[in-house]
Amino acid sequence: MRAVEAARGLLPVRRVVRIGVTGLARAGKTALLTSLAANLLAAGAGFPALPAFTERLAGRSFRAALAPSGSGELPRFDHHTHLAALADDPPHWPARTGAVSLLALDLTIGWRGYATPLPPRHIRLELLDYPGEWLLDLPLLTQNFDTWSAAALKRLDGRPEARDFLAFSHGLPATAPADEPLASAGHALYRATLERQRQAGLSMLQPGRFLMPAPGPQPPWLAFFPLTGSSPLAGLMEDRYDRYRTQVRADLVAPSFGQIDRLVVLADLLTALHAGPAAFADAAAALSDTARALHWQMRLPFLPDWMSGLAPLFGGIGRVAFAASKSDHVADRQRGNLANLTATLTATPHVESRAFAIASVRCTEDLVWTLDGRPISAVRGRVAGEARAGRSYPGEVPDRPPDAGFWQHPFLALPNFEPLRLTLAGRAGVPHIGLDALLTFLLEDLL
Amino acid sequence: MSETRVPPRFELEPGSITRLEPEQLPAIVLPSAGGPHTLGLALSGAGVLIAGLAVLDAGNFVADQFARSAVLGWATLGVAASGFGLIGAGAWRELRGLFGLRKVDKLRAALADPAQVRKAALDWLATLPEGAALSGAVAATNDPDAITALLRAGPAATLRARADALGRTAALQMFAAAAAVPSPALDGLIVAWRGARLVRQVAELHGMRPGTLGTVMLLRRVLTGAISVAATEMAANTVANAALSNPILGRLAGDVAGAGVAARRMVVLARATAAACSPLGTNGS
Ligand SMILES: Nc1nc2c(ncn2[C@@H]2O[C@H](COP(=O)(O)OP(=O)(O)OP(=O)(O)O)[C@@H](O)[C@H]2O)c(=O)[nH]1
Ligand SMILES: [Mg+2]
Numbered sequence: 001m002r003a004v005e006a007a008r009g010l011l012p013v014r015r016v017v018r019i020g021v022t023g024l025a026r027a028g029k030t031a032l033l034t035s036l037a038a039n040l041l042a043a044g045a046g047f048p049a050l051p052a053f054t055e056r057l058a059g060r061s062f063r064a065a066l067a068p069s070g071s072g073e074l075p076r077f078d079h080h081t082h083l084a085a086l087a088d089d090p091p092h093w094p095a096r097t098g099a100v101s102l103l104a105l106d107l108t109i110g111w112r113g114y115a116t117p118l119p120p121r122h123i124r125l126e127l128l129d130y131p132g133e134w135l136l137d138l139p140l141l142t143q144n145f146d147t148w149s150a151a152a153l154k155r156l157d158g159r160p161e162a163r164d165f166l167a168f169s170h171g172l173p174a175t176a177p178a179d180e181p182l183a184s185a186g187h188a189l190y191r192a193t194l195e196r197q198r199q200a201g202l203s204m205l206q207p208g209r210f211l212m213p214a215p216g217p218q219p220p221w222l223a224f225f226p227l228t229g230s231s232p233l234a235g236l237m238e239d240r241y242d243r244y245r246t247q248v249r250a251d252l253v254a255p256s257f258g259q260i261d262r263l264v265v266l267a268d269l270l271t272a273l274h275a276g277p278a279a280f281a282d283a284a285a286a287l288s289d290t291a292r293a294l295h296w297q298m299r300l301p302f303l304p305d306w307m308s309g310l311a312p313l314f315g316g317i318g319r320v321a322f323a324a325s326k327s328d329h330v331a332d333r334q335r336g337n338l339a340n341l342t343a344t345l346t347a348t349p350h351v352e353s354r355a356f357a358i359a360s361v362r363c364t365e366d367l368v369w370t371l372d373g374r375p376i377s378a379v380r381g382r383v384a385g386e387a388r389a390g391r392s393y394p395g396e397v398p399d400r401p402p403d404a405g406f407w408q409h410p411f412l413a414l415p416n417f418e419p420l421r422l423t424l425a426g427r428a429g430v431p432h433i434g435l436d437a438l439l440t441f442l443l444e445d446l447l
Numbered sequence: 448m449s450e451t452r453v454p455p456r457f458e459l460e461p462g463s464i465t466r467l468e469p470e471q472l473p474a475i476v477l478p479s480a481g482g483p484h485t486l487g488l489a490l491s492g493a494g495v496l497i498a499g500l501a502v503l504d505a506g507n508f509v510a511d512q513f514a515r516s517a518v519l520g521w522a523t524l525g526v527a528a529s530g531f532g533l534i535g536a537g538a539w540r541e542l543r544g545l546f547g548l549r550k551v552d553k554l555r556a557a558l559a560d561p562a563q564v565r566k567a568a569l570d571w572l573a574t575l576p577e578g579a580a581l582s583g584a585v586a587a588t589n590d591p592d593a594i595t596a597l598l599r600a601g602p603a604a605t606l607r608a609r610a611d612a613l614g615r616t617a618a619l620q621m622f623a624a625a626a627a628v629p630s631p632a633l634d635g636l637i638v639a640w641r642g643a644r645l646v647r648q649v650a651e652l653h654g655m656r657p658g659t660l661g662t663v664m665l666l667r668r669v670l671t672g673a674i675s676v677a678a679t680e681m682a683a684n685t686v687a688n689a690a691l692s693n694p695i696l697g698r699l700a701g702d703v704a705g706a707g708v709a710a711r712r713m714v715v716l717a718r719a720t721a722a723a724c725s726p727l728g729t730n731g732s
Contacts, residue, residue, distance in 0.1 A: 080592065084561075089466070365467060371453045380460075387463040395455035412455045421466040425561045431469040 014106075014122040019442060020257055020317075023266030024203050024283075025132030025212075028325035028360055030094040032266065033103050033129050034082040035360035035430040036439065040064040040105055040125075042429035049429025052436035056447050061110035067124055069104070074255055077103035077129050086361060087425040090384065091418050096131070099215055100251050103127045109447070123446060128256035133208035137248045138257065140207060145238040149226035152206060161196035165189040169227060176233035183223055183236060190225035201275055203282050207244060214251075221247075262319045262442045265346075269324040269338065273397070273411040284401065288345050318445070320353040321438050322346040328359035328433055329414045330397055331366045331377035335433070337399040344400050354441050359433040363417035369393060381417030390415050502531065537658070544661025547654070548668075554726040558598075561591040568594050571726055574654050575602050595727065603727050607718070610649045614717025617645045621713055638712065645713060646720045653724035669719045 023029045042049035044064030054062070069076045078101065085092040103126070110120040140148060153169070156162035168189050176182060191210045198205055205211060209222065221243035227234045272283035324342045327335045335357040343355035364381035369391055378393035394412040420431045440447070505527045513520030557567030568585045572578030581601045588594050624637050646665055650657050657665050722728060 080590070362469075363467075371456060374453055376453055382464060382467050383459065386459065389460040389464045390457060391460065392457045393453070393455055394457070396452070409452060410455060412457055415457055418466070421468050423469065424559055427559055427561075 014124050015446070016124045016126060017262065017443070017446065018126045018256060018260040019262045019264060020260035021127055021264045021266060022135055023132055024135060027132055027266045027268050029132065029266060030082065030097055030129055032325070032360040033077060033127055034079060034086065034094065035432050035435060037066070037079045037103055037105060038083050038426050039429045039432065039435060040107070042427060045427070047428045050436035050439065052440045056440050057109070058112060060112045061120065063108040065106050067104035067106045074100060074102040077101040079103065083426040086419055086430065087422040096212070097129055098131060098212060100128060100130045100255070102255065103129060126256070130252060131208065131212040133205065133212040134252060135208065136204065136206050137208045138252065140245055141248060141253070145241040146228065148241070149228050152226035153228065155204065156193065159197070161200060162193045165193045172233070174229055174231055176231040178232040178236040182233055186225040187223040201279055261317060263317050265320065265322045266325050268326055269341065270326055270329055270394070270414055274394070274413050277407050280402065284345050318352060319442055320351050321356055321442055322353065323356040323358045323438060326359055326414065327357035328362045328364045329379060329392065329394060331379055333377050334397040337397040340399040341397065341401070356434050356438050358435055358438055360435060361419045362431040362433055363419050367391060384416045384418040390417065540656070541658035541660045544655065544657035545664065547657065548661060548664060551724060551726055555728055558595065558726055564591040564594050568598055572602065577605065578602060598727060603725055606652060606725060607721055609652055610717045610721035611714070613645060613648050613652070614714040617641055617713040617717065641713065642716055645716055649717055649720040650724050655724060665720065665723060669716070669723045
């Protein structure tokens with residue numbers, strides 16, 4: 001095995017490892033990519049930014065650099081701007097991502113022992129950053145317009161946010177002409193419905209670009225809405241839907257999701273615990289459906305939820321990390337519970353997988369807080385915009401899927417803590433929790 | 448989980464606080480100064496005693512001579528002053544050499560800090576002969592990484608090329624010496640002597656004049672800090688190329704056991720020293 005690796009190392013080839021990061025909007029993808037890049041660069045410069053990773057290297061030389069973008073298609077992930085924003089005083093979180101960009105890192109890993117004089121190995125890590133809303137477009141690839149329309153309309157059925165749109169679509173005659181004014185009116189109503197549903201805390205909102213359109217003027221094919229039947233208008237909608245899918249394929253699948261070999265499934269479980277049983281079920285389904293989709297590696301009609309549609313895309317994935325993000329909002333013992341909870345939601349027998357509780361950008365320190373005469377492990381951070389310290393104990397994190405009893409008690413919303421100060425403006429790394437373990441797991445077989 | 452629950456809570460502490468810092472500041476991996484060793488303390492004590500007593504003794508002697516005759520007094524004073532003056536000048540040089548190292552550390556820290564990088568870069572360029580050509584470009588650049596890239600492509604690359612040239616010269620001499628030296632025991636001596644000289648040459652190239660003490664410090668730093676980086680990848684190839692591209696040297700290296708290794712060490716040493724002396728550190732390569 002080592003001999004093979006060594007022989008491969010002698011060839012001037014660069015191993016490309018594509019890591020897919022799935023996560024709905026605000027799950028923490030951009031923060032994860034920024035922190036991962038900063039910490040790898042720092043580790044390459046000799047800072048102890050990723051202890052577990054460095055330990056795994058066991059003394060081999062290690063360097064990291066942002067890969068030159070060459071003449072590639074995709075815009076580069078603007079690492080420096082994101083890092084500078086976090087390092088600023090006061091710090092800023094990354095803005096909502098509005099377009100696709102690629103983070104590429106070149107890792108150079110030397111050898112140890114007698115093999116030291118061999119030329120080092122080169123690994124290129126590629127990760128895609130994209131608007132979380134767009135992730136929900138992936139299932140569209142395996143659904144035709146009729147199937148999708150039926151499913152979308154069924155989801156809207158009886159929802160108060162969809163009243164106007166449903167009234168409009170029920171009012172359409174069966175022979176509605178393919179008129180532009182009709183198309184844009186329906187599209188506007190459908191879009192407004194999605195906006196309202198997002199405000200109501202729902203996340204299953206398709207198509208994603210309606211909520212987060214790509215920058216620039218809007219192409220005509222974007223203006224469609226779910227519609228059943230065989231009217232000329234439905235024909236136009238179908239054409240536009242197909243064009244939309246072509247774009248999804250070009251933007252997300254071709255550059256990354258079509259050929260990833262590792263996967264990180266990010267979920268903001270703590271916020272979901274606060275948002276209540278429905279939102280938690282939503283987030284849990286996102287995790288467990290990915291797990292199941294990976295397990296079967298094929299599309300199964302009886303899988304109820306949208307994630308099952310992703311299965312054929314995840315063909316050659318060797319390793320999957322399920323990660324609960326923003327875990328710096330709870331204390332150490334609770335992070336253990338959070339990782340266990342993630343693990344129980346995501347048992348995948350046939351793929352190498354592991355569950356983590358991570359924080360890409362740490363904002364808090366642990367604290368033992370005496371409440372009602374009892375010591376409670378809580379966290380303490382500086383509240384953004386207040387310049388004062390806040391102590392937070394949002395509630396007990398369950399270590400298995402919460403039962404009805406759990407929902408009797410409130411789980412507090414996550415306060416808006418600001419990130420810890422970055423040493424050397426981030427060149428010494430970004431304080432994190434568990435990122436080194438996650439990375440080591442993902443790359444274990446290559447290290 | 449079902450024992451008596453403490454209700455969740457969020458509270459603001461009274462009074463404002465400054466930004467929170469990471470628990471342990473990441474250690475910066477420059478070799479640390481550390482406290483003086485016991486031996487160092489004892490040696491310094493001995494040094495002070497010897498020098499101090501010598502000065503006192505000389506003072507007494509001069510006073511005695513004046514008591515004998517003014518001419519004798521002045522002559523003795525002249526001798527004593529020039530003797531101590533020379534010693535002082537030597538010590539001053541040593542100190543300057545040590546300060547040179549300190550300056551590199553400071554410059555390196557400043558270059559790593561985005562807020563200071565431009566000023567530090569301009570300062571450094573001002574000390575280099577060809578620096579002026581680049582300072583316009585640096586002054587016009589805002590992005591810290593672009594500035595480091597400029598420095599890396601410009602002065603750092605030039606300095607490294609020159610350090611390489613010095614290393615190659617030393618390597619050639621090692622080939623020759625290994626062939627000429629009669630006994631292998633002398634080999635080690637020659638390597639050590641040539642190595643120390645090479646370190647000083649490279650340091651001078653970077654605008655430092657390390658004295659004996661400075662050279663020792665520099666050597667220590669070269670060994671602790673940079674050798675692993677320089678030793679593995681680049682230098683081996685360079686030397687292999689150098690040796691193979693010259694048929695005579697190639698043959699020599701084959702004939703004389705150990706000559707190739709010693710020569711290779713010189714190139715590595717030159718690179719590692721350049722890395723230790725350069726404000727850009729090993730990233731300069
Ligand atoms: N405390 C804490 N908050 C985090 C962390 N990571 C992300 N957040 C919070 O989550 C928000 C969203 O993070 P992003 O990285 O922008 O999320 P995203 O997945 O890129 O979102 P979209 O770009 O909208 O898809 C941030 O603005 C932070 O407030 C973390 O590690 N710790
Ligand atoms: Mg984002």
